[in-house]
Amino acid sequence: MKNKRAVIVMTLAILFGLGAVVMASRWLLTQPAASASRIVVAASDINLGQRLTPEMLKLVEWPAHSVPKGAFNDPQKLSGRVLKTSILMGDPLSEAKLAPVGTLGGLSALITEGKRAITVRVNDVIGVAGFALPGNYVDIIVSTETEPQPQGQGQASTAREQSISKIVLERILVLAVAQEVNRDETKPKVVNAVTLEVTPEQAEQLDLARSVGTLSLALRNQVDPAAAQTTGATKQNLLPAVAPLRPVAMPVAPPKPRVQAPLPAPAPQRECVKVINGLHASQECF
Structure with a gap:
C-alpha cells in the first residue's frame, strides 16, 4: 500500500514537471526574438595614427537598439583607413x-584642418618634467630681453635692456613627444622635443619666440579655457625696491640736576690783642 502511494506521488511530480517545461517552452516560443546586429570592433589595442588592416578588426554581435552611430558591418571597408x-x-x-x-x-x-604642427626642443625642466604628454594642453612662456625705447625725437636712448618672462601662446595642444603620439600613456617621459598643434599665425609667433629667447612649457588643466591676463614678469615687479627705513628718534633722557658742592664753613672769628714788650711789639689772638 505504501509503495503504491509513493509511485502515485512520483508519477504526479513527473507529470507536473513535464507540464511546466512544456508551458515554459511555449511561452518562450511566443516571445519576439531579440534583434541583434554584427558590427566591426577592434581585435586589439590600436594607437592613433595607425593604418587599419583586416587583422586588426573583427565582427561581433551587438544589440540592435544600441549600435553606435556610424558603425561599420564590413571590415573590408575599413582597410587602409x-x-x-x-x-x-x-x-x-x-x-x-x-x-x-x-x-x-x-x-x-592628427592635425586639425587649418592648423599646423611645429616641434620645439625641450629639456626635463622646459618639458614639465616629462608630464607634457600627447593630448595635454600647455602655455608657451618666452624669457627674453626687452629693447630700450628712445626717450624722444632726436635723442639717444638712455634706458637699459630689461629681462622679461611672458606667456605668448595659450592652450596649445601637444600632438606628440619625441616621435610618439600615443595619448593613452599617463607616465611622465623626459624627451628632447615636443610637437605642438598651432594655427599658422601661432607658428610664426612660436618660431620668432624661440629665436629671441628661451622657451618654457606650462602644463594647464584640460578643461580650463580661461585666458591668463598677465603683463609679464620683470625684475622690477618680481623684486620691487624696498623703501629706506626712516631713522627712529630715540627718546632723550632729561638732564640730571647739577648738585652744587656745599660752601666751606666760615672760619670762626678770633679776638687779637697787641702786646708791647719794651722795644718789641707782638699780637696775641685767642
Whole structure:
C-alpha cells in the first residue's frame, strides 16, 4: 500500500514537471526574438595614427537598439583607413574615430584642418618634467630681453635692456613627444622635443619666440579655457625696491640736576690783642 502511494506521488511530480517545461517552452516560443546586429570592433589595442588592416578588426554581435552611430558591418571597408584616436580591444569602429579617406598614416592624420604642427626642443625642466604628454594642453612662456625705447625725437636712448618672462601662446595642444603620439600613456617621459598643434599665425609667433629667447612649457588643466591676463614678469615687479627705513628718534633722557658742592664753613672769628714788650711789639689772638 505504501509503495503504491509513493509511485502515485512520483508519477504526479513527473507529470507536473513535464507540464511546466512544456508551458515554459511555449511561452518562450511566443516571445519576439531579440534583434541583434554584427558590427566591426577592434581585435586589439590600436594607437592613433595607425593604418587599419583586416587583422586588426573583427565582427561581433551587438544589440540592435544600441549600435553606435556610424558603425561599420564590413571590415573590408575599413582597410587602409587611419585612426585619429586611440581605441581599445572591443571598442566599435565609427566614422568619427577615423581620419578622412585618403589620409596617410602618421602624425599628419592628427592635425586639425587649418592648423599646423611645429616641434620645439625641450629639456626635463622646459618639458614639465616629462608630464607634457600627447593630448595635454600647455602655455608657451618666452624669457627674453626687452629693447630700450628712445626717450624722444632726436635723442639717444638712455634706458637699459630689461629681462622679461611672458606667456605668448595659450592652450596649445601637444600632438606628440619625441616621435610618439600615443595619448593613452599617463607616465611622465623626459624627451628632447615636443610637437605642438598651432594655427599658422601661432607658428610664426612660436618660431620668432624661440629665436629671441628661451622657451618654457606650462602644463594647464584640460578643461580650463580661461585666458591668463598677465603683463609679464620683470625684475622690477618680481623684486620691487624696498623703501629706506626712516631713522627712529630715540627718546632723550632729561638732564640730571647739577648738585652744587656745599660752601666751606666760615672760619670762626678770633679776638687779637697787641702786646708791647719794651722795644718789641707782638699780637696775641685767642
